[in-house]
Amino acid sequence: MNREDLIGLIFDAVSDSSKWRNFLEALRLETGANRATFMIRDVLRDTFTAVSWVGSTEEDIAVYARYAADDPWNRLAVLQTEGVVLLDSDYCSRAEAEASLAFREFYLPRNCLHGFGGVIVNSLTTQSIISLIRGREHGPFGATECATLQYLMPYLRRAVLLHREMENLKRCNAAFTQHLDRYPHALCLLDSERRIVYRNRMADEVIHGARGLKIVADRLVADPAMVWTVADSAFDTAMAAANQGTVGRVTLGGNGPETETHRILFLPVRGTDELSLGGYGPTIAAIILDLKTVPKANPLILRELYSLTRAEAEIAVRVGQGLAPAEIAAQLSISKETIKTHIRRIMAKTGTNQRGALVAIVLRSTAFGPG
Numbered sequence: 001m002n003r004e005d006l007i008g009l010i011f012d013a014v015s016d017s018s019k020w021r022n023f024l025e026a027l028r029l030e031t032g033a034n035r036a037t038f039m040i041r042d043v044l045r046d047t048f049t050a051v052s053w054v055g056s057t058e059e060d061i062a063v064y065a066r067y068a069a070d071d072p073w074n075r076l077a078v079l080q081t082e083g084v085v086l087l088d089s090d091y092c093s094r095a096e097a098e099a100s101l102a103f104r105e106f107y108l109p110r111n112c113l114h115g116f117g118g119v120i121v122n123s124l125t126t127q128s129i130i131s132l133i134r135g136r137e138h139g140p141f142g143a144t145e146c147a148t149l150q151y152l153m154p155y156l157r158r159a160v161l162l163h164r165e166m167e168n169l170k171r172c173n174a175a176f177t178q179h180l181d182r183y184p185h186a187l188c189l190l191d192s193e194r195r196i197v198y199r200n201r202m203a204d205e206v207i208h209g210a211r212g213l214k215i216v217a218d219r220l221v222a223d224p225a226m227v228w229t230v231a232d233s234a235f236d237t238a239m240a241a242a243n244q245g246t247v248g249r250v251t252l253g254g255n256g257p258e259t260e261t262h263r264i265l266f267l268p269v270r271g272t273d274e275l276s277l278g279g280y281g282p283t284i285a286a287i288i289l290d291l292k293t294v295p296k297a298n299p300l301i302l303r304e305l306y307s308l309t310r311a312e313a314e315i316a317v318r319v320g321q322g323l324a325p326a327e328i329a330a331q332l333s334i335s336k337e338t339i340k341t342h343i344r345r346i347m348a349k350t351g352t353n354q355r356g357a358l359v360a361i362v363l364r365s366t367a368f369g370p371g
Helices: 003-012 017-031 058-070 072-077 094-098 101-110 143-181 201-209 233-243 299-306 310-320 325-332 336-350 355-368
Strands: 035-042 047-054 085-087 114-122 126-134 186-190 196-199 213-216 219-222 248-253 260-268 284-290
Touching: 003 017, 003 143, 017 035, 017 047, 017 126, 017 143, 047 058, 058 072, 058 101, 072 094, 072 101, 072 114, 072 126, 085 143, 094 101, 114 143, 126 143, 186 201, 196 201, 201 213, 201 284, 219 233, 233 248, 233 260, 233 284, 260 355, 284 355, 299 310, 299 336, 299 355, 310 325, 310 336, 310 355, 325 336, 336 355
Parallel strands: none
Antiparallel strands: 035 047, 035 126, 085 114, 114 126, 186 196, 186 284, 213 219, 248 260, 260 284
């Protein structure tokens, strides 16, 4: 196998850690090793974890953990600088190695007599280490085997760092989705083409039961069979409003407030422009409110959280329901301009500068108590 093929196997493992075995097996064959192991050392605890290996059994890996602290190859390998590849004889003399308990009770009975390896990544908290071993019949490793691994070290380092970053993103995404699945409102994240990038558990339930709303080819659309509810173009209008920094709104139901069933609020998602290389990221958050069951924000809680006046808290509750200033003015028998003035003051007190962010804050406050 040529070096380019080995590099390809390295980057196959970036997104799928199970494929490290494929690379290790290929490297083992290329260098004439019997065993190859990819280990992570916890610097703070001074402990090792074998994350992938070939040629060894799980029992071998478990037994080695008892000898790691006594192993001179191991103790000296972790002191090396990042990216350096060394033979076992570079770490310590043969006599020193053979005098160790690790050699006599672990390496020798398993015919693991010659080795080489290097530190791929060396940070303040962890080290990524690769090692290769073979028996007496094949003799010591030499410059040719070291050169092969040395050539691959920059690629291994990049792959390990990418893999670490992807694992961190996966953990963050898992925490994010678990949190949003407990969110009391149906939430969808949409890209600029109205494709659903993410939807929480509540959204699945609400969309299934909302008349006039469907998911077609991963897009949130108006149900063409329910023409009396809302035209699909209304979604585009609401999306455009959200992109301008305000709150877009679509109402599902009949011809009057008493027959309305759901209200969809479209809010901008900041800092998530379309991804490059043909990918798509969320640009709009669509919150679907079931008007019969949606929790209502408690004005007393809003007053406590944000030091709002009684009038401001009542207006903030209605902003969270997606009502426009004119509708709030009609409900409270106050002029539209007065409502706008109150909203500006509410936004100043809540530290928001856009209507969509204010809506999000009000909706989140429902978690603090019943409406």
